[in-house]
Amino acid sequence: MTADRIDAGDQPGGPPPPTRGSVMRDVARLAGVSHQTVSRVLNDHPNVRPETRDRVLAAMRALNYRRNSAARTLVTRRxxxxxxxxxxxxxxxxxxxxxxxxxxxxxxxxxxxxxxxxxxxxxxxxxxxxxxxxxxxxxxxxxxxxxxxxxxxxxxxxxxxxxxxxxxxxxxxxxxxDNSTGAAMATRHLLGLGHTTVQHIAGPPDWPEARDRIDGWREALHAAGAPVPAPRPGDWSARAGYEHGRQFAADPTVTAIFCGNDQIALGALRALHEAGRRVPDEVSVVGFDDVPESGYFLPPLTTVRQDxxxxxxxxxxxxxxxxxxxxxxxxxxxxxxxxxxxxxxxxxxx
Amino acid sequence: MTADRIDAGDQPGGPPPPTRGSVMRDVARLAGVSHQTVSRVLNDHPNVRPETRDRVLAAMRALNYRRNSAARTLVTRRxxxxxxxxxxxxxxxxxxxxxxxxxxxxxxxxxxxxxxxxxxxxxxxxxxxxxxxxxxxxxxxxxxxxxxxxxxxxxxxxxxxxxxxxxxxxxxxxxxxDNSTGAAMATRHLLGLGHTTVQHIAGPPDWPEARDRIDGWREALHAAGAPVPAPRPGDWSARAGYEHGRQFAADPTVTAIFCGNDQIALGALRALHEAGRRVPDEVSVVGFDDVPESGYFLPPLTTVRQDxxxxxxxxxxxxxxxxxxxxxxxxxxxxxxxxxxxxxxxxxxx
DNA sequence: GCCTTGTGTGTGAACGGTAACCATGACAGG
DNA sequence: CCTGTCATGGTTACCGTTCACACACAAGGC
Structure with a gap:
């Protein structure tokens, strides 16, 4: 009884033998060498005569040989x-x-x-x-x-x-x-444009990336002697950006927002737009990541690119x-x- | 007989030290059974006395045993x-x-x-x-x-x-x-809103998905007796949407655009906005995919959701x-x- | 001649599992 | 008492590689 259940019925004319893939021994036999020599060829060992190597390679091609990685892994432990x-x-x-x-x-x-x-x-x-x-x-x-x-x-x-x-x-x-530096870049950019301070819609507080961005933002504000508002925690989603964005839109003193990522920025942009706050004339927004679409946001998003x-x-x-x-x-x-x-x-x- | 061979000191550049974990034999020895019984326990074979099974399981836990998948793969051929x-x-x-x-x-x-x-x-x-x-x-x-x-x-x-x-x-x-149906849904939606026809910024023509969407769009137009403009080929990118969007924006007869995906739609939205064409008042735009951000586009994007x-x-x-x-x-x-x-x-x- | 050194190749034993096949003991039926 | 079946568990032969080692053969130094 065949252990093979792939033993599909052969149609007369269709000659697909239950191709039990060829193994090293088959290659060796065809090339007239030992299995070890085949192994040597496969692993680029020196000390194989070029002529022998060619014979082995030809045999491998002829049999469409592929080495069995399980066996290899078993013995090499890699x-x-x-x-x-x-x-x-x-x-x-x-x-x-x-x-x-x-x-x-x-x-x-x-x-x-x-x-x-x-x-x-x-x-x-x-x-x-x-x-x-x-x-x-x-x-x-x-x-x-x-x-x-x-x-x-x-x-x-x-x-x-x-x-x-x-x-x-x-x-x-x-x-x-370097999330901290990236955040600082964004913040300094905004401060350099004359904004008195920069708001931050951040990522989840238990993400180190979010925390580092908060740190960089805070330090840049601090170094410039700007007031440091409380960062707003989000979950990286556009929804979070939208929610916080609406609050910021209602506050006329807010002129610059640094967002923890581009999705958040997208949400914030929409909130500002809905509230009639023009970007960048009234409010500036900066994101983080530079997703491929961010250049096509409305308006195109200033951001920090991660590779x-x-x-x-x-x-x-x-x-x-x-x-x-x-x-x-x-x-x-x-x-x-x-x-x-x-x-x-x-x-x-x- | 030395099952253990002495590990030579690690030469720099040599393979990493072999991870010597416990194997079946170790478990078997500790449990006082043969390796085969361990295998039976592992594979939930019947005919193992519960008491024996427990002893084996305890030994496996004690040795923190994990079976070697390479060996298993080698012999089972799966x-x-x-x-x-x-x-x-x-x-x-x-x-x-x-x-x-x-x-x-x-x-x-x-x-x-x-x-x-x-x-x-x-x-x-x-x-x-x-x-x-x-x-x-x-x-x-x-x-x-x-x-x-x-x-x-x-x-x-x-x-x-x-x-x-x-x-x-x-x-x-x-x-x-069913890309064709999805595209037809989008197109019928737009026609139902009174648009005389619908433009299409498509995906690359050698993508079956893009072709099926074109087909669905075309058939829906045809069924409604609407004129069928030439679809504009893109590459799924926002840039493509932007380029074609600019051309459409300059054409006052264009009132509805069906985009091959949401990125294209994003680009089109930006082009329309730049040209001062209001969405949806002057031009309607529909996307495809429903990426998580599309609800936060300006304006939020009507689209077709793929799961x-x-x-x-x-x-x-x-x-x-x-x-x-x-x-x-x-x-x-x-x-x-x-x-x-x-x-x-x-x-x-x- | 010897021993050395170096090439090119073959031999056998792992590696760690699973499957097929036995071996044992208990218990039933004749 | 002999046999058959069932539950339980041990033995052994693989699976397809690589590794350590042996071996043949040549070239060279003494």
């Missing part, structure tokens, strides 16, 4: 697979980072396996780590920059490389952009560094964001 | 891994689909490995397929709905389950939303169906989109 834990994968940022990571991983010879999490509580994250471990990934990148994630990650099995993207935690190697793809690439670098050194360096890589001036910000009125 | 080929991963749609797929795959006991492609030419796609095959995935989902992708996918190794998301091709099982996450879930269903039946069914699953009325569309002027 899966060449990286795990990615992602939250809110639908946002532009995480998605771009995933993209950058995957491209980099590919050229470094790694595969990427994803585990998305619905929530950022400790259990969900540990579950995701577990799931990835079961696949014997060699390292994990977490695009889930809530504080709790960092600590959850820190207790991943030793010997597993780990990198946090975004604010991260203190216990895990992290790659992030998400670079974030992904750098996190791979950090991972590989750990993999090769064998220790969990506590490094923190920080990328400098770029200020992008568009027309949603202008001189203070009056 | 990797329990699915491959995902994604293009333009940064867009909301693909990202959400990935999310939905991963969630569904997880609860079905599968892992998901991603391969992103930079371009959609045949070679890139075949490369990605190759990469995934090397990981011995059991099936592939391609979120890369260009026509050429379908045909490239069709010649994936036999015995590999394949599903296309989006327009797909004729040769590959496909799950998509991307459902797309991901359904593609998993289709994949599993193939995996279990062993044949590449040529099924095509079509989801009905939902029309979402907001304020960017209104009665025809005059």
């Amino acid at each position: 899966s060449r697979t990286l795990g990615l834990i992602a939250y809110e994968t639908t946002l532009f940022g995480p998605a771009s980072t995933l993209y950058g990571l995957e491209q980099a991983a590919r050229s470094a010879g790694y595969f990427v396996s994803v585990a998305s999490v619905r929530a950022l509580d400790r259990k969900s994250v540990l579950d995701a780590v577990d799931r990835l471990c079961e696949q014997s990934v060699e390292g994990i990148v977490a695009i889930a920059p809530q504080s709790s994630v960092g600590t959850a990650l820190a207790q991943a099995p030793a010997g597993l490389a780990v990198v946090g993207v975004g604010g991260g935690g203190e216990h895990v190697p992290t790659v992030c952009i 998400f793809a670079e974030l992904g690439r750098r996190s791979l670098d950090l991972l590989i560094e750990q993999l090769e050194s064998g220790v969990r360096t506590n490094r923190r890589v920080s990328l400098t964001p770029r200020f992008v001036a568009r027309t949603s910000s202008g001189p203070a009125p009056g | 990797s329990r891994t699915l491959g995902l080929i994604a293009y333009e991963t940064t867009l909301f749609g693909p990202a959400s689909t990935l999310y939905g797929l991963e969630q569904a795959a997880r609860s079905a006991g599968y892992f998901v490995s991603v391969a992103s492609v930079r371009a959609l030419d045949r070679k890139s796609v075949l490369d990605a397929v190759d990469r995934l095959c090397e990981q011995s995935v059991e099936g592939i989902v391609a979120i890369a709905p260009q026509s050429s992708v379908g045909t490239a996918l069709a010649q994936a190794p036999a015995g590999l389950a394949v599903v296309g998301v989006g327009g797909g091709g004729e040769h590959v099982p496909t799950v998509c939303i 991307f996450a459902e797309l991901g879930r359904r593609s998993l269903d289709l994949l599993i169906e193939q995996l279990e039946s062993g044949v590449r069914t040529n099924r095509r699953v079509s989801l009905t989109p939902r029309f979402v009325a907001r304020t960017s569309s209104g009665p025809a002027p005059g």
Whole structure:
């Protein structure tokens, strides 16, 4: 009895044999060498005569041979697979980072396996780590920059490389952009335009990225001797921007708003527009991220650009560094964001 | 006999230290049973005395045992891994689909490995397929709905389950939303508001999704006896929407524009605004997709909602169906989109 | 002649699981 | 008492690679 259930009925004429993929031994036999020589050719070992190598390569082509990664992983104990834990994968940022990571991983010879999490509580994250471990990934990148994630990650099995993207935690190697500097850029830009102070619609307070942006904004205000209003907490959504934007629109003293991200800024722009407050003539708005659409907002959004793809690439670098050194360096890589001036910000009125 | 070999000191540049975790034999020894019994416990075989099972489970916990998936894959010839080929991963749609797929795959006991492609030419796609095959995935989902992708996918190794998301091709099982119906909904909505005809800024002509939307739009116009203008081809970007939008803005006879997606609509809105054409009073605009921000556009965008996450879930269903039946069914699953009325569309002027 | 050094290649043993096949003991029926 | 069945659990043979080592053969130094 065949263990194969793919043993589909052969139609007369259709000659699709139950192609049990060819393995090294088959290639070896065809090339007239031992399986070990095939292995040597595959792994670019020296000490194979060019002529032999060609024969082996020809045999591999003829049989359409592909090496079995499970067997390879079993014996080498290297899966060449990286795990990615992602939250809110639908946002532009995480998605771009995933993209950058995957491209980099590919050229470094790694595969990427994803585990998305619905929530950022400790259990969900540990579950995701577990799931990835079961696949014997060699390292994990977490695009889930809530504080709790960092600590959850820190207790991943030793010997597993780990990198946090975004604010991260203190216990895990992290790659992030310099949110504080970015926020300060935006704030200084607005102050430089003559605004007496700058309001801030922030991200959720338990996101390090949000906190760093708040810090940068606050420090820039402080350094300029400007009053420091209370930041308004949001959830990164356009809705939050809209709600707070309506309140700001009703307050004639508000002339400049720095938003925690571009979605928030979009919501704020709409609120201001609805209230009849002209942007940038009466109120200036600045965002953060530079999503592809922000140049087409009404008006085009002044913002701070994050290079998400670079974030992904750098996190791979950090991972590989750990993999090769064998220790969990506590490094923190920080990328400098770029200020992008568009027309949603202008001189203070009056 | 030395099961242990002495680990030579790590040479810099050498492979990382082998992670010596506990294996079945260790668990078996601790529990006082054979490794086979451990395997039986792991795989929920009957014929294990509850008392024995408990002893084994306790031993597994004590040793923090995790089974080695490579070994398992090697012998069972099932990797329990699915491959995902994604293009333009940064867009909301693909990202959400990935999310939905991963969630569904997880609860079905599968892992998901991603391969992103930079371009959609045949070679890139075949490369990605190759990469995934090397990981011995059991099936592939391609979120890369260009026509050429379908045909490239069709010649994936036999015995590999394949599903296309989006327009797909004729040769590959496909799950998509009913783009034609969605476009017709949008068009009929505008015609119903009294517009004599509807312009269309479309997606790239080699995307089946774009073509289906064109078809639906055209048929709806035709059925209503309205004139059918030439659709304007774009690339799904806000920029394309802006460029065509400017031309439409200069033409006073244009009162209704149906856009291939929400980004295009955003660009069109900006062009109309710049030209002083009021939306929806003078010109109505409708998008497609319902990205989370579209409710905060100026004005909030009337659009057609795609359930991307459902797309991901359904593609998993289709994949599993193939995996279990062993044949590449040529099924095509079509989801009905939902029309979402907001304020960017209104009665025809005059 | 010997031993060395260096190429190119083959041999056998892991790696950590699962499946097929046995072995044992208990209990029933003849 | 002999046999058959069932529950339980051990034995052994793989799966397809890579690694350590052995081996053949050549070139060179003494």
